[in-house]
Amino acid sequence: MMQTLTLSRLTKRYRDTEALRDVSLDVAPGERVALLGHNGAGKSTLMKIILGLISFDSGEVQVLGAAPGSGPARAGVAYLPESVAFHPALTGLEQIRHYLRLRGEPARLASELLARVGLADAGRRRIGTYSKGMRQRVGLAQALIGHPRLLVLDEPTSGLDPVSRRDFYALLDGLAAEGASVLLSSHALTEVEARTDRLVILSQGRLVTQGSLSDLRRQADLPIMLHVTPRTGASGRLAEALPQGRMNGTALHMSCGQDEKLATLSRIAGLGEIVSDVDVTPPSLEDIYSHFSRRDGQ
Amino acid sequence: MSRILATARSEFLIALRNRWVSIAVAMMVVFSLVLSAAGSAPTGALGADRLSVTVASLTSLAVYLVPLVALLMSFDGVAGEVERGTLPLLLTYPLSRAELLTGKLFAHVAVLTFAVAAGYGSAALSAIATDSAALAGTPALWRLFWTSILLGAAFLCLGYALSALAQRPSGAAGLAIGLWLAMIVLYDLGLLAAIVADGGGWFTTELFPWLLIGNPADAFRLYNLAASEATAAAAGIGGAANAIPPMHALVSMLAWPVLALGAAVLIFRRITP
Numbered sequence: 203m204m205q206t207l208t209l210s211r212l213t214k215r216y217r218d219t220e221a222l223r224d225v226s227l228d229v230a231p232g233e234r235v236a237l238l239g240h241n242g243a244g245k246s247t248l249m250k251i252i253l254g255l256i257s258f259d260s261g262e263v264q265v266l267g268a269a270p271g272s273g274p275a276r277a278g279v280a281y282l283p284e285s286v287a288f289h290p291a292l293t294g295l296e297q298i299r300h301y302l303r304l305r306g307e308p309a310r311l312a313s314e315l316l317a318r319v320g321l322a323d324a325g326r327r328r329i330g331t332y333s334k335g336m337r338q339r340v341g342l343a344q345a346l347i348g349h350p351r352l353l354v355l356d357e358p359t360s361g362l363d364p365v366s367r368r369d370f371y372a373l374l375d376g377l378a379a380e381g382a383s384v385l386l387s388s389h390a391l392t393e394v395e396a397r398t399d400r401l402v403i404l405s406q407g408r409l410v411t412q413g414s415l416s417d418l419r420r421q422a423d424l425p426i427m428l429h430v431t432p433r434t435g436a437s438g439r440l441a442e443a444l445p446q447g448r449m450n451g452t453a454l455h456m457s458c459g460q461d462e463k464l465a466t467l468s469r470i471a472g473l474g475e476i477v478s479d480v481d482v483t484p485p486s487l488e489d490i491y492s493h494f495s496r497r498d499g500q
Numbered sequence: 501m502s503r504i505l506a507t508a509r510s511e512f513l514i515a516l517r518n519r520w521v522s523i524a525v526a527m528m529v530v531f532s533l534v535l536s537a538a539g540s541a542p543t544g545a546l547g548a549d550r551l552s553v554t555v556a557s558l559t560s561l562a563v564y565l566v567p568l569v570a571l572l573m574s575f576d577g578v579a580g581e582v583e584r585g586t587l588p589l590l591l592t593y594p595l596s597r598a599e600l601l602t603g604k605l606f607a608h609v610a611v612l613t614f615a616v617a618a619g620y621g622s623a624a625l626s627a628i629a630t631d632s633a634a635l636a637g638t639p640a641l642w643r644l645f646w647t648s649i650l651l652g653a654a655f656l657c658l659g660y661a662l663s664a665l666a667q668r669p670s671g672a673a674g675l676a677i678g679l680w681l682a683m684i685v686l687y688d689l690g691l692l693a694a695i696v697a698d699g700g701g702w703f704t705t706e707l708f709p710w711l712l713i714g715n716p717a718d719a720f721r722l723y724n725l726a727a728s729e730a731t732a733a734a735a736g737i738g739g740a741a742n743a744i745p746p747m748h749a750l751v752s753m754l755a756w757p758v759l760a761l762g763a764a765v766l767i768f769r770r771i772t773p
Binding site: 250253254255256273276277279280281282283285286287288289290291292296297300301303304305306328341344 | 509584591592
């Protein structure tokens with residue numbers, strides 16, 4: 203099966219800084235990929251190269267089997283820029299009609315598209331009067347025009363409230379089910395983990411890792427936190443029994459590696475009546491994200 | 501073509517909303533009526549009909565006003581898209597930069613056509629209403645009309661080129677005003693000074709006519725005045741107008757919009773969104 207998007211050893215330099223270095227990435231049809239990274243990690247640069255807006259120095263890029271920015275690539279790719287902007291004098295409907303015509307689609311679909319993103323009532327108002335979230339929805343509506351095969355979405359949920367975010371991801375699920383690939387960028391790992399098939403982490407222009415969340419969890423191999431609560435009056439004995447822990451008021455805090463988890467738990471269980479409760483906290487998504495994105499000593 | 505028309509449609513809507521249509525129409529109508537009223541005095545003495553005299557006055561008006569209106573509408577063309585941040589998204593659509601500029605040109609030419617038609621039309625009506633022989637000047641008026649559109653198109657395209665060059669609306673506005681001053685006001689003054697200094701030498705006889713038709717505004721003036729004896733007489737520069745074949749002036753007027761649009765597209769291509 204042909205990949206929707208293929209990047210191999212992509213490198214982009216801006217004068218003396220390397221914005222992207224040796225980035226290789228494939229996106230299959232129907233796959234939802236989240237691009238994560240700090241500001242300046244190269245997410246937007248990568249997207250603009252895929253869209254053919256900026257050139258690259260070396261490597262290979264294939265979008266829908268064609269060169270980025272070429273006719274077939276443009277026809278099949280939709281883009282939602284970060285903080286999308288429109289002409290303030292046009293209404294939402296007029297703006298969407300314009301985009302429909304540019305893609306050779308009938309302009310009458312505009313109201314249906316706006317309704318899909320929850321802007322049915324505001325369509326006749328000028329975009330100049332819209333809130334940031336509403337502009338973002340207009341941006342999303344234009345990205346849905348003409349059944350694109352690849353959607354490139356630069357921080358698509360910024361400015362959206364939690365309910366709108368949920369609606370947005372539901373919309374993406376529908377598109378992916380129809381075979382469209384989605385490449386979206388985000389700062390928030392918590393937001394994208396459940397809604398995407400693969401996470402790609404960029405740091406200082408390099409692709410540091412990619413995979414599903416459980417893959418990344420395994421790779422990062424961050425310690426698990428255990429909070430052991432002693433029975434009343436047994437805290438002294440608990441501290442003696444688990445010397446690697448640190449007694450902190452009412453509970454004992456300790457950490458252990460992924461592979462020691464079961465052994466440690468059974469030891470705690472073996473302590474019997476001096477333990478009243480155990481809480482196990484796996485490394486948070488933020489911990490995993492910072493582990494990868496700060497590896498270069500940031 | 502459908503993409504050009506889609507762009508033109510939206511741009512026309514924007515021009516309508518931004519009051520450019522009403523401003524341009526109002527400017528042309530007011531100035532045309534004032535000029536036709538002021539230009540009615542010499543009619544009897546020259547033996548020209550009233551409309552031809554009005555056309556002569558309107559020609560002088562158009563040389564100043566049409567390029568100004570055109571530059572005012574076009575200086576924002578590329579720089580405005582860059583400033584608003586609408587350009588990156590637009591350029592991911594199946595729309596080339598040449599198509600985008602051509603679409604804008606269509607819309608702005610339509611606005612200009614409205615404005616010029618309203619202005620000249622009202623001046624012509626007032627001329628015909630007071631002089632029954634004025635209908636003799638209709639061909640001159642028609643010629644003035646379509647050449648004004650050509651002149652406007654040339655300056656619209658020059659405006660896009662400046663807009664792409666500046667990439668910021670404020671800078672583009674400054675360049676547009678500078679271009680207007682240089683090409684409309686200072687150019688003629690410079691040529692005049694050179695002729696005076698030359699004293700009828702090689703510059704005056706050989707180079708000067710080419711320099712005159714090299715400027716679209718002067719070519720426009722020459723073509724309109726040379727093509728109609730009555731208007732030339734009314735304008736009092738029949739001699740100068742006859743020194744240059746009107747065809748040369750027409751070619752210059754046709755070439756300017758095409759060359760300027762080409763330059764605008766080339767400069768626009770250098771912009772990385």
